[in-house]
Amino acid sequence: MVYCVGLTGGIGSGKTTVAELFSRLGIEVIHADKISRELTQKDKSAYKRILEHYGNRILLDDGELDRSKLREIIFSDPKERDWLEHLLHPLIREVIKQRVAASLSPYCMIEIPLLISKEAYPYINRILLLCAPEELQISRLMQRDQCSKEQAQAILAAQPDIEKRLDSADDIVINNRDIEQLSQKVNDLHYTYLQESKK
Numbered sequence: 413m414v415y416c417v418g419l420t421g422g423i424g425s426g427k428t429t430v431a432e433l434f435s436r437l438g439i440e441v442i443h444a445d446k447i448s449r450e451l452t453q454k455d456k457s458a459y460k461r462i463l464e465h466y467g468n469r470i471l472l473d474d475g476e477l478d479r480s481k482l483r484e485i486i487f488s489d490p491k492e493r494d495w496l497e498h499l500l501h502p503l504i505r506e507v508i509k510q511r512v513a514a515s516l517s518p519y520c521m522i523e524i525p526l527l528i529s530k531e532a533y534p535y536i537n538r539i540l541l542l543c544a545p546e547e548l549q550i551s552r553l554m555q556r557d558q559c560s561k562e563q564a565q566a567i568l569a570a571q572p573d574i575e576k577r578l579d580s581a582d583d584i585v586i587n588n589r590d591i592e593q594l595s596q597k598v599n600d601l602h603y604t605y606l607q608e609s610k611k
Contacts, residue, residue, distance in 0.1 A: 415519035415609035416512055416535050420527035421542030422571045424549035424556070424564075426587035426594070430542060431523050433598040440517040444524045447507045448500055452477055461499055480557070487567050497526075505532060519609040528572050529580045537608065540601065541581035543574070545588060 419434075419441075421427050431441045451458045454476055462470070462477065466485070472478045486493040508522055512535055522536065530536045544552075546568065553564040578584065583604075585597050 413513060413535050414515045414517070415605065416533075416537050417519060417521045417605055418527045418530070418533060418536040418539045419521050419523045419542070420525060420539060420577065420581075421587075422544070422549055422574070423525065423567055424552035425542040425544040426552075427523050427525065427542055429591075429594065430540075430585070430587070430598060431521065433595055434521050434602065437598070437602050438517060439602070440515045440520045442508055442511045442515075442520060442522045444504050444508065444522065447504050451500065451503050451507070458500060458503060462496070465495065483557075483567075484563070487563075487570050490570070493570065501532075508533070509535065519605050526572055528576050538582040538605070539580055540583045540585065541577050543584060543586050548588065 419427060419431060431443065435441050450456075452462060453459060459477065462482075466482070470478050470482050470485070482496075486496055508524075512520055512522065521540075522533070524533075527533070527536075527539065530539065549568060550561060550564045553559065553567060554561060557564075559567075583601060585594070585601075587594055
């Protein structure tokens with residue numbers, strides 16, 4: 413199987429930007445969140461389970477999931493978040509495994525926001541952790557999701573413990589707005605991963 417890097421970090425830490433930089437270097441990036449969206453599209457089995465659990469209150473007028481309402485529910489109730497993760501995570505992991513097996517780039521990267529360890533993903537060789545100052549994460553989140561500061565803080569509070577992330581990370585990048593510096597770090601890591609993938 414192809415050499416594999418798990419990309420993770422707190423919400424608003426810049427994972428999308430870093431994934432795009434690696435993609436421009438010719439590396440296939442697999443996004444767990446995009447897979448989650450695919451699995452929860454209208455008439456998919458996971459969609460039906462979610463609808464059975466929550467009822468029509470989490471639907472938009474066109475019958476698609478109201479993702480902002482669903483996010484509001486799961487970030488205000490840990491039991492609901494656990495229920496949804498228990499439903500979706502095994503399905504997401506299975507699709508990721510298939511896509512890694514089919515990858516043709518020199519190494520591949522999997523963007524997994526909640527990745528803490530390699531335990532559930534035995535094919536991941538390294539973990540790249542992105543970190544950003546909390547104030548910056550909050551402002552990015554408010555801008556991206558059009559949510560209040562309180563909602564952004566609640567979402568951040570539900571994120572995995574940073575100490576656990578740091579313990580399992582092989583590479584750590586601090587992303588504090590400087591895109592040139594970030595690009596250089598990505599280029600350096602790209603070279604390292606290419607060398608590692610040849611071993």
